[in-house]
Amino acid sequence: AQSVTQLDSHVSVSEGTPVLLRCNYSSSYSPSLFWYVQHPNKGLQLLLKYTSAATLVKGINGFEAEFKKSETSFHLTKPSAHMSDAAEYFCVVTPDAGAGSYQLTFGKGTKLSVIP
Amino acid sequence: DAGVTQSPTHLIKTRGQQVTLRCSPKSGHDTVSWYQQALGQGPQFIFQYYEEEERQRGNFPDRFSGHQFPNYSSELNVNALLLGDSALYLCASSLKYMLGNRFPITGELFFGEGSRLTVL
Numbered sequence: 428a429q430s431v432t433q434l435d436s437h438v439s440v441s442e443g444t445p446v447l448l449r450c451n452y453s454s455s456y457s458p459s460l461f462w463y464v465q466h467p468n469k470g471l472q473l474l475l476k477y478t479s480a481a482t483l484v485k486g487i488n489g490f491e492a493e494f495k496k497s498e499t500s501f502h503l504t505k506p507s508a509h510m511s512d513a514a515e516y517f518c519v520v521t522p523d524a525g526a527g528s529y530q531l532t533f534g535k536g537t538k539l540s541v542i543p
Numbered sequence: 544d545a546g547v548t549q550s551p552t553h554l555i556k557t558r559g560q561q562v563t564l565r566c567s568p569k570s571g572h573d574t575v576s577w578y579q580q581a582l583g584q585g586p587q588f589i590f591q592y593y594e595e596e597e598r599q600r601g602n603f604p605d606r607f608s609g610h611q612f613p614n615y616s617s618e619l620n621v622n623a624l625l626l627g628d629s630a631l632y633l634c635a636s637s638l639k640y641m642l643g644n645r646f647p648i649t650g651e652l653f654f655g656e657g658s659r660l661t662v663l
Contacts, residue, residue, distance in 0.1 A: 463654075470547070470633065470654035471586070517585050530599050531578075531652070533585030 429454040431518045433534035441542045446490075446505040448537045450518030453499065460501045461519040461531070462492055471517065477501065488512070513541045545570060547636050547655035555661045556624050564619040564658045568636030575617040576652065577609060578633040586633055592617055593639050624662045631657040 434449040452458060462474040475486025482494040488511075492503045501518060518534040548567045556562050568575050574593045578586035588601035592611035611617045615636075621628055635652040 468656070470656040471635075471652075472654070473652070530588045530591070530601060531586075533578075533587070535583075535585050 429456075429458060429520045429532050431520050431532060431534040433516075433518050433537050435537050436535065437538045437540070439540040439542060440508045442510055443507050446503070446508045446512065446539065448503040448516050448518075448539065450501045450503065450534060451499050452501060452518070452520045454520055459521045460492075460494060461521075462486065462490070462501075462503050463517045463519055463533075465515045465517065465536075467514070474503070474516075508539075508541050510541050510543065513539055515539070547634055547653050549632075549634050549655035549658050551658055552656070553659045553661075555663060557663050558624055558626060560624050560662075561620065561622045562624060562660060564621075564632050564634075564660075566617045566619070566634030566636075566655060568615050568617070568634075569653045572636035572638055572653070573615050574637045574639045575611060575615065576635045576637070577617070577619045578635065579603075580631040580633055580657070582630070589619070621660075626662050629660060629662045631659050633657045 430453045432451045438448060440446055457479055460477040463471040464474050465471045474490050475484045475492055477484045477494045485491045490503055490505045492501055494501050515536045515538050517536050519531045521531055547569050550565045566575055576591040577589040579589055580586040589603050589607055590600040590609055591598050592609060595611045606622045608620045634655045637652050
């Protein structure tokens with residue numbers, strides 16, 4: 428079985444300052460890990476994904492995440508927050524990088540607020 | 544290129560009723576998954592359809608059923624509605640196999656904006 432824990436339910440940053448959203452995972456297999464973003468009244472959008480290639484993954488809109496197996500973490504970062512980054516962010520795991528599983532397991536989400 | 548479209552966007556039902564939600568996948572996609580997102584929670588996997596068959600199922604009762612049509616569109620049906628079924632229902636589409644490659648793709652999901660169901 429796999430699970431993800433998002434360590435903060437709400438993060439608030441000032442515009443132009445760095446963003447850090449924390450995620451720890453648990454998986455019996457070599458996991459695939461993802462970050463999705465959900466803006467209000469919108470569907471989920473894939474930000475980035477890790478599938479056992481490079482451990483530092485770059486995504487859209489300047490976000491990146493680093494897979495650290497020893498720490499079972501997959502934290503999301505961005506050097507400088509923009510007002511448009513305000514949204515809900517979900518860390519997601521699947522059990523096996525190559526198995527084609529569509530049973531994504533979502534964390535509970537972290538709401539990011541950006542203060543002008 | 545139309546993305547994933549879902550209908551209706553909002554609906555209100557009473558306990559015991561039945562509801563049908565519809566989803567059209569992104570052009571070129573052949574696999575549809577359904578997720579339930581309760582207020583303040585992350586989405587939870589209900590089931591996935593490929594080649595008109597249910598391929599994987601999450602921890603949901605039989606009251607939740609689905610269907611996939613030859614054009615890859617899908618329906619989610621929920622019978623005997625409970626108050627706890629109130630949620631945002633998300634449809635996600637994907638390609639089961641990358642073109643020219645037998646190995647399935649993991650995680651390349653495109654989500655619709657959801658159908659918000661309120662059960663009174």
